[in-house]
Amino acid sequence: MVRRSVSSTAEGTEAFRGTDKRERILRAAVDVFAANGYFNSKVSEVAKAAGVADGTIYLYFKQGKEQLLTTIFQEHTRSYLESLERELGNVDRAEERIRIAVRHHLETLGRDRNLAIVAQVELRHSLKFMSLLSQQEVADYLNTIRKIIERGQADGAFKRTLHPQLVAKSVFGILDEMVTSWILSEKAYDLGAQSDQISELILTGLL
Amino acid sequence: MVRRSVSSTAEGTEAFRGTDKRERILRAAVDVFAANGYFNSKVSEVAKAAGVADGTIYLYFKQGKEQLLTTIFQEHTRSYLESLERELGNVDRAEERIRIAVRHHLETLGRDRNLAIVAQVELRHSLKFMSLLSQQEVADYLNTIRKIIERGQADGAFKRTLHPQLVAKSVFGILDEMVTSWILSEKAYDLGAQSDQISELILTGLL
Amino acid sequence: MVRRSVSSTAEGTEAFRGTDKRERILRAAVDVFAANGYFNSKVSEVAKAAGVADGTIYLYFKQGKEQLLTTIFQEHTRSYLESLERELGNVDRAEERIRIAVRHHLETLGRDRNLAIVAQVELRHSLKFMSLLSQQEVADYLNTIRKIIERGQADGAFKRTLHPQLVAKSVFGILDEMVTSWILSEKAYDLGAQSDQISELILTGLL
Amino acid sequence: MVRRSVSSTAEGTEAFRGTDKRERILRAAVDVFAANGYFNSKVSEVAKAAGVADGTIYLYFKQGKEQLLTTIFQEHTRSYLESLERELGNVDRAEERIRIAVRHHLETLGRDRNLAIVAQVELRHSLKFMSLLSQQEVADYLNTIRKIIERGQADGAFKRTLHPQLVAKSVFGILDEMVTSWILSEKAYDLGAQSDQISELILTGLL
DNA sequence: GATGAATGAGGATTCATTCAT
């Protein structure tokens, strides 16, 4: 986002643009898909929003419209998981690790509503899409959560009566629903603010 | 093509047939949508699967394809909620009521995979659809769960530190994810069998 | 081509149209392809020329534009061969049979310039097309000519030093070129009028 | 990308390279057009096959794709006619001249299958192309053959009852068909080997 | 009520061509 150019800006700008174009298209796709839904969005709308010609999209995304959607999801999940791992870094307490995972999810998606819409809603388009994505990206995410649980069970912090994979799915399900609900809500509340309550529920239950 | 009707049963039969046809169309829509996804399904495929002419669908569903989807969801949610209320009937213990809600959700959807697919996946087609549906049907469901929580908090069975609406969403989120995960899984396991673990997590948490 | 309608023309016309639609589309395709060339013709032009909607073409020709071209050729060749066989009927003299084949070819195509254009020019679009067509239709035609030659050689009318298949191809090549040349000519001469000279060349050669 | 040139040969090499590049593009075009057909070939494919950038083609052929096709035909016909004239050289006997023309046609095209494909098939793309080409190149070829006939009739070698132009077209048609048939054949026979039979047919006919 | 032939708007994608470097 920071641009520094000293000499003949021409070259610098061009080079930057070239690199940038792919990002601009992806960002435009997020916004357009979020606004109209994937199936109701036209490639030409994405192109227009990105400030490129229709055909240019196919230079960067050979598979066209569908590839835009999957790329958005893949790249977002990848960067999300990286930042999550960073945050978990050298935190050892199992309870704290859960709290971090919860907060990170809600804050990250709470920061970019359009991205959240695409990730929550537009991706769930058909069994085909979901299968594709679950195979890798969602599986990666679930694994990360599952490992937190397993470690917590191993060091005696968490009870051992619950199946880690099932807990991981539950945590994901809760977070997913909180985001979806936030997206669909007409009121613009702070998503991240719910982190503590959610963590408390997960950790101590209703009783 | 030749129809002869003599007595008053004729009308009755006709009316019945009419009803029958409507159900056949809806059932066909569930199956076709589950197989290909809503956007990739053709009205003519639904018609064929239902054994009626394309145009006939518009006699029963004026708004066409979209109405098929919303009708499926509405009628399913309505009947689901009715049966849930019946099950909750005269059960008083808050914990038991949660267990019933969880089990009912997983068993009901676990019984009809195609319906589950449509409900979980195909309905999430765009913000537009989800908004429409959340407004009423999902809201009704969440309300039912929320009331269980509230009553549990009122009679001292559940802790009062958690916001009932937020807990309701969490429960819904967990159940939703369990179903989605089951749909996408290649292994055909018993969805209802997870009820106890899920209930335990919700009631007592991880710690 | 002759239409007789007595009573309420509405019904008659409609019925006629229904049956007719396929033919109208094919005829329109011949004319449009002849005017602009196959690759430069738009499906919508054919539809417009046929007086039907674009989509209607796909009701009658599932494979679209390409099927129009192949159908034109197939049906024309079929009907051409039938009429040729009829003409050869009970003519026995080999020389006379050759004369009939030559005259029939030139007169038939000389009668419908647009059809001739499509048959001569537009069909020869790519190896793919030509291979497809040669396999069956052209092969059938060549066989018919070859049999004339073989019978002539068998009854001693024709010399036996020439390979019948090669002669058949030569005859076809000559006729083909006469038609092509006629199509490309700016002068509108009578194609059939060349029959005698052509036959003489084939029968007696240059010497 | 770095070019170093020291002596005067540099320019020469450059000039040669320029020429070389033009030939490479034409040859690539013949091969690509033969493989996929003119309309289905992409300029970028030709560029790739020639080992040049897309834009480079427009440096040598201002009119682009279409000019590639016409240039191939023009240059081939020109060089073909030159070599034919050379072969006819000081041969005087009319019959022998016919034999040479036939043999030359079949052997020349029989030597370069891809060129033959483009000449026979790809050129016949639309009336527009054919008209353009017939005007000059085909006309030149027909004239050459016609002159052979006329001279043969003048010196009494050939009968005078046949119109020379019509005979010329016939000869061209036969040769054209022999080549087309050879191209489409799955068996790889020797095209030139048919020369004698063809000449015999032309000279002495069937009787 | 049923039918299904006909409609025609709508859009993803391709690819010849340009032009700044």
Next chain:
DNA sequence: AATGAATGAATCCTCATTCAT
């Protein structure tokens, strides 16, 4: 001269919906 990233016009085909029978 050479490049190749970018352009955007052009078109085939699909399919939801209608309506005459």
